[in-house]
């Protein structure tokens with residue numbers, strides 16, 4: 300038995316202090332990570348991708364519909380990233396060569412992933428913090444108009460069909476979401492009592 304040097308009340312206070320300190324370290328760490336992580340997540344964020352996939356060629360020149368590849372955008376929270384077998388629906392046939400007669404680099408890489416049955420390790424361009432709730436289908440299926448226009452992918456992702464390398468058009472920070480949600484209601488489609496275009500109470504996005 301160790302001798303009792305401190306009174307029980309003092310022990311209690313030390314324990315509380317240590318508890319608070321420990322809690323602050325954990326919180327501080329989480330906050331620090333969040334801030335560092337956010338540095339990657341600013342407007343214009345354009346990470347290098349494992350394969351030179353060009354929206355400008357697919358969605359631009361060849362006008363392939365966004366939903367051909369991002370099939371879930373109207374059905375659920377996530378729009379979805381296509382699998383290699385979706386690419387191969389076209390690229391088993393389309394094996395584009397460069398001017399010297401070699402397969403284009405991206406096509407050769409695609410063939411490799413297909414042969415090895417491996418997914419392509421795309422780097423996420425958009426990634427909201429876990430404490431934020433977002434749902435594509437709620438945005439794609441609404442009748443509400445934003446400044447008189449139907450809501451499209453471009454409102455949030457910019458002119459994707461011109462992008463050679465995918466980048467983040469908007470910050471996706473809270474202020475950006477609210478800027479749109481706080482617009483005046485769409486008189487034709489608003490629900491009774493609504494005073495903004497979309498809900499702005501905290502639990503809409505933090506639940």
Ligand code: HEC
Nearest residue numbers: 357358363364365368421422423424425452456459460465
């Ligand atoms: C032929 C398939 C295909 C088509 C068509 C296509 N995409 Fe993509 N999209 C991809 C692939 C593959 C990725 C992942 C690689 C990348 O980020 O470039 C991606 C990534 C994205 C991302 C970023 C995802 C992330 O990491 O956050 C957005 C946003 C996006 N596409 C929007 C669109 C929009 C809008 C259209 C229509 C104008 C479109 N895409 C058409 C295949 C496609």
Ligand code: HEC
Nearest residue numbers: 351352353356361363381385386389393395403405406409
């Ligand atoms: C609906 C058909 C279709 C699908 C699906 C499709 N592509 Fe393509 N892709 C094309 C066409 C058409 C071209 C242009 C070919 C040409 O220029 O000869 C092309 C071109 C390319 C190129 C060469 C781009 C350049 O530098 O000119 C790459 C790389 C490529 N696709 C990768 C992919 C990947 C990766 C996927 C899946 C995420 C995919 N494609 C899905 C039709 C498709």
Ligand code: HEC
Nearest residue numbers: 365369372377378379380425426427433438451452455471
């Ligand atoms: C109201 C804004 C908004 C609209 C409209 C919108 N997106 Fe998004 N998109 C986002 C946000 C925010 C994220 C990040 C979600 C996350 O990290 O959880 C995202 C992520 C994505 C991603 C990557 C991950 C995933 O599967 O969710 C793809 C691909 C994508 N969007 C494609 C599209 C396409 C295609 C359309 C149109 C059919 C579209 N988006 C319409 C805001 C939007």
Ligand code: HEC
Nearest residue numbers: 432433437441443445454471475476479480497498503504
């Ligand atoms: C360009 C405009 C716009 C942007 C940007 C936008 N939203 Fe929305 N949001 C809407 C509209 C319009 C609705 C649909 C309202 C309706 O149908 O009543 C909506 C609905 C929602 C809903 C469902 C609300 C409900 O009824 O429960 C959530 C959740 C949501 N948005 C989250 C977000 C988040 C998180 C962001 C930012 C990452 C964001 N939104 C960015 C326009 C936008």
Ligand code: HEC
Nearest residue numbers: 427428431471472473476477480498499500501503504505
């Ligand atoms: C329309 C969606 C939306 C609504 C409504 C909303 N938030 Fe947020 N909030 C976000 C998004 C998106 C982020 C993500 C920031 C990031 O990842 O950088 C965020 C981040 C935060 C953060 C973290 C600090 C920061 O700025 O990154 C806090 C705290 C917060 N929200 C509190 C609130 C409170 C309190 C309310 C109600 C008054 C509220 N939010 C309403 C979307 C929303």
